[in-house]
Amino acid sequence: MTEFKCCPLETLLRHISGQWTIYIIWILDTNGTLRFGELRRKVDGISTKVLTERLRLxxxxxxxxxxxxxxxxxxxxxxxxxxxxxxxxxxxHLYELATRWYGNDPKAVG
Amino acid sequence: MTEFKCCPLETLLRHISGQWTIYIIWILDTNGTLRFGELRRKVDGISTKVLTERLRLxxxxxxxxxxxxxxxxxxxxxxxxxxxxxxxxxxxHLYELATRWYGNDPKAVG
DNA sequence: GTTTCTAGTTACTTTTTCGTTTCTACTTTA
DNA sequence: TAAAGTAGAAACGAAAAAGTAACTAGAAAC
Structure with missing residues (x-):
């Protein structure tokens, strides 16, 4: 993968831009501490393999x-x-923009 | 691709989480209006194919x-x-976090 | 008259990512 | 005695994404 040498933002984004990643952070933020199985059930549709990968990352x-x-x-x-x-x-902040642009579904998940 | 029905944030993230995408927005923000070729030279390493795809998106x-x-x-x-x-x-805001965590390279690019 | 420039498009190959299935150890429950 | 639950790991194939190379138009410069 090509590196962006100049920008720590790119480093961060490369880390969190994988599928499900932000969603996992979101779920953990709104639910607090969760066990692996609980997390998997809340992040509906994710496989254990990918969930494991994301959590390790x-x-x-x-x-x-x-x-x-x-x-x-x-x-x-x-x-x-x-x-x-x-x-x-x-x-x-991103959530606020997204809601304004794409609709105002309730923030609560799970 | 599995859909996240509850969250406009996910819609936004799916749009902008592709490789190069944020970087292109960043370059356009710091440089103002750019021609295709100028943009390609600033987003060093990107192919015309992917740049076109991203810009169309x-x-x-x-x-x-x-x-x-x-x-x-x-x-x-x-x-x-x-x-x-x-x-x-x-x-x-993300940039501020990233800089604090991964080093404080100058914001200026290109 | 051949090359150069622009902003792409198309076809093809390679790489990366994702999902599915099977398997583990050990205890508890039916 | 057999099944279910826990937190994954390993192997494999499918799908998506990314990279590469060749090609386009038509005017301008050499």
């Missing part, structure tokens, strides 16, 4: 925190980090 | 305005619409 760039409890069955929860919350806050 | 969702002067050789210029400028303004 979001974890690696410190937008999401993963907590693993090695019980049986295992219990893994995901939460937005401070960065994640900050980003989600910024997305509110 | 941005035109269709009214973020970019295309002006065609049928001279020979033809002269086509692209400018951000009001919506495009509004979006670009919103991106400033």
């Amino acid at each position: 979001l974890e690696s760039i410190e937008l999401v925190h993963r907590h693993h409890e090695p019980t049986i069955p295992p219990q893994v929860t995901y939460t937005l980090t401070e960065r994640g919350k900050e980003l989600s806050g910024t997305l509110d | 941005l035109e269709s969702i009214e973020l970019v305005h295309r002006h065609h002067e049928p001279t020979i050789p033809p002269q086509v210029t692209y400018t951000l619409t009001e919506r495009g400028k509004e979006l670009s303004g919103t991106l400033d």
